Amino acid sequence: MENALEIRNLDIRYGAVQAVRDVSLTVNAGKVTALLGANGAGKTTTVMAVAGARKIAAGSVSIFGKDMTGAPEDAIVRSGVAISPEGRRVFASLSVEENLTLAGSVLGDSALMAERRSAMMERFPILSERRTQPAGLLSGGEQQMLAVARALMSMPKLLLMDEPSLGLAPQMVDQIFAIVEELRNEGISILLVEQNAALSLEVADHAVVLANGEVAAEGLPEDLKNNSLLHAAYLAA
Amino acid sequence: MELLLQQTVNALSLGGVYAMLALGLAIVFSIVRLINFAHGEIMTFGGYGIFLSLVFGFPPVAALIIGLAAAVVMALAMERTAFRAMRGADVVSLLITSFAVSEILKVLFQNGISARPVPITFPASWSGTYQVGDITFGVVPTVSILVTLAALAGLTFLLRRTVSGMAMRAAAEDIEMLRLLGIRANRVVAVAFALSGLLAGIAAVIWTAQRGSVDPMMGFFPVLKAFIATVLGGLGSLGGAVLGGFAIGIVEVLAQAFLPETLAPYRDAIVLAAVIAALLWRPDGLLPAAKTSRS
Numbered sequence: 446m447e448n449a450l451e452i453r454n455l456d457i458r459y460g461a462v463q464a465v466r467d468v469s470l471t472v473n474a475g476k477v478t479a480l481l482g483a484n485g486a487g488k489t490t491t492v493m494a495v496a497g498a499r500k501i502a503a504g505s506v507s508i509f510g511k512d513m514t515g516a517p518e519d520a521i522v523r524s525g526v527a528i529s530p531e532g533r534r535v536f537a538s539l540s541v542e543e544n545l546t547l548a549g550s551v552l553g554d555s556a557l558m559a560e561r562r563s564a565m566m567e568r569f570p571i572l573s574e575r576r577t578q579p580a581g582l583l584s585g586g587e588q589q590m591l592a593v594a595r596a597l598m599s600m601p602k603l604l605l606m607d608e609p610s611l612g613l614a615p616q617m618v619d620q621i622f623a624i625v626e627e628l629r630n631e632g633i634s635i636l637l638v639e640q641n642a643a644l645s646l647e648v649a650d651h652a653v654v655l656a657n658g659e660v661a662a663e664g665l666p667e668d669l670k671n672n673s674l675l676h677a678a679y680l681a682a
Numbered sequence: 683m684e685l686l687l688q689q690t691v692n693a694l695s696l697g698g699v700y701a702m703l704a705l706g707l708a709i710v711f712s713i714v715r716l717i718n719f720a721h722g723e724i725m726t727f728g729g730y731g732i733f734l735s736l737v738f739g740f741p742p743v744a745a746l747i748i749g750l751a752a753a754v755v756m757a758l759a760m761e762r763t764a765f766r767a768m769r770g771a772d773v774v775s776l777l778i779t780s781f782a783v784s785e786i787l788k789v790l791f792q793n794g795i796s797a798r799p800v801p802i803t804f805p806a807s808w809s810g811t812y813q814v815g816d817i818t819f820g821v822v823p824t825v826s827i828l829v830t831l832a833a834l835a836g837l838t839f840l841l842r843r844t845v846s847g848m849a850m851r852a853a854a855e856d857i858e859m860l861r862l863l864g865i866r867a868n869r870v871v872a873v874a875f876a877l878s879g880l881l882a883g884i885a886a887v888i889w890t891a892q893r894g895s896v897d898p899m900m901g902f903f904p905v906l907k908a909f910i911a912t913v914l915g916g917l918g919s920l921g922g923a924v925l926g927g928f929a930i931g932i933v934e935v936l937a938q939a940f941l942p943e944t945l946a947p948y949r950d951a952i953v954l955a956a957v958i959a960a961l962l963w964r965p966d967g968l969l970p971a972a973k974t975s976r977s
Contacts, residue, residue, distance in 0.1 A: 522862075530862060534856055547845065550845045550849070599864060
């Protein structure tokens with residue numbers, strides 16, 4: 446089966462600053478790849494480039510075997526990608542239900558959208574309880590649930606999750622990682638960006654470590670876990 | 683009492699025009715951070731649309747519809763030709779761009795049509811009056827209040843209940859996130875401009891129906907008031923724009939009607955002094971826009 450995501454020799458610049466240099470990574474279909482590294486290592490930039498929201502200076506991005514380098518966001522979404530971004534970015538003044546409806550509008554079928562929205566409410570009961578509340582009033586953990594549910598509305602095959610556990614209470618963090626495993630078991634491929642290396646390496650099938658915009662290490666989670674040098678250098682969180 | 687009731691109708695009718703213009707400005711500002719100084723020319727263009735269709739012999743009702751359509755087309759054309767290329771530029775660059783668009787259009791109106799007012803004559807029956815008890819009211823001001831209320835209700839429905847409306851509210855918060863969901867931001871921005879154009883078109887219809895003429899500066903002065911209304915209401919806040927528009931219209935008409943004659947030349951100064959006082963009291967406006975967590 447072709448890979449869900451293949452990034453080859455990616456370069457991204459912000460003016461004179463090179464934020465990402467020669468990064469290559471793969472997400473195998475139906476697997477979880479963890480993208481780890483310290484703050485400012487280039488993780489979010491990489492993910493946003495995959496989503497179509499950053500200008501790619503060099504390199505290529507292919508999604509399920511199709512070259513999507515430089516494609517706009519809506520084309521990326523139509524190719525089966527969705528993102529739960531860093532900072533959650535739920536629409537604070539829209540209700541929980543409206544956040545989901547809006548995300549589901551890209552399906553172009555209101556019956557399918559409604560069905561999908563019910564499925565999300567069932568999957569995340571807290572969202573059902575709060576369906577008419579403005580998303581801005583939800584707790585951090587609830588907003589993260591909403592951000593994931595919103596991403597799932599478009600029925601993605603590849604989910605980009607950027608720092609889903611950041612700033613959450615420990616039991617909420619466990620819940621988020623449990624969701625990651627559930628989604629993978631349902632066949633969704635996941636690129637998981639995290640600062641929480643220990644938990645990410647528990648759920649990931651493959652891991653890539655970025656440092657200063659470059660790939661510093663990659664391999665099986667077990668191997669990275671036991672690499673004490675890397676641990677000290679990049680993963681201390 | 684009679685004077686007060688009649689002036690109330692006038693005040694609400696003028697306030698409604700300001701409110702619709704202010705709302706158009708606020709819708710666009712909330713999404714693309716553009717303070718559109720050329721908004722007045724959208725209204726003027728709507729007025730010329732009515733004028734030209736009457737000249738070409740269209741029936742009055744058709745002329746009004748053509749006027750509305752002209753305003754919408756002008757708003758969309760501005761967005762496509764001038765503002766889309768400037769997307770994401772800072773507020774000052776956008777403002778200067780809109781000044782340029784405004785000046786270019788004014789010169790085109792002056793040289794292409796006429797620098798002087800051109801008459802718009804609607805059927806005499808439209809400018810009639812009606813009686814409630816002993817009190818006489820004008821038909822046009824009354825109809826314009828109803829039209830304003832219908833437009834505001836329609837817009838509220840659109841923003842609250844339709845996916846396009848949700849997308850516009852979401853775009854005002856975080857347009858990049860909207861794009862990340864796969865929604866075409868350009869389309870959402872175009873809808874916002876079309877709506878602002880439609881509201882300016884309705885304002886043009888009411889304005890020309892009351893004044894009976896169009897000139898190149900027709901839209902300029904009411905939109906100036908509408909700017910003040912958006913600041914008074916809270917820049918970027920839609921409810922604030924409506925409130926500010928009505929407040930300014932009402933204060934203006936009351937000042938006109940009840941100020942002693944010696945103070946009449948200072949009417950605008952008095953209205954603006956009231957605005958300054960209100961802003962000293964509430965610096966973010968009467969109904970400030972919600973602050974979103976992301977900048």
